[in-house]
Amino acid sequence: GPFVIPNPKISERDLVVPVLQLFQKEWNDIKNKIVKCDAKPIISIDTINYNVFKECVDNDLVDILNDISACTNNPEII
Numbered sequence: 001g002p003f004v005i006p007n008p009k010i011s012e013r014d015l016v017v018p019v020l021q022l023f024q025k026e027w028n029d030i031k032n033k034i035v036k037c038d039a040k041p042i043i044s045i046d047t048i049n050y051n052v053f054k055e056c057v058d059n060d061l062v063d064i065l066n067d068i069s070a071c072t073n074n075p076e077i078i
Contacts, residue, residue, distance in 0.1 A: 013052045020056060024064040 056062055 016052050020061045020064055024061055027064055
């Protein structure tokens, strides 16, 4: 297989936030087709780095984190 060199310039944030933004867009498109819902779930993420979590809050990505965690108990996915 290919040899992969770790890149210290890539942070947890670089991996997490763009994926959540894309997932949020797709999820909202599906959710809006099913039902209009403005209810906000309770924030229940305790395993994520605080700075990444704060950015998720600032960008309104907490709902999608909760939706993901509601669909699985696998901590690697969450």
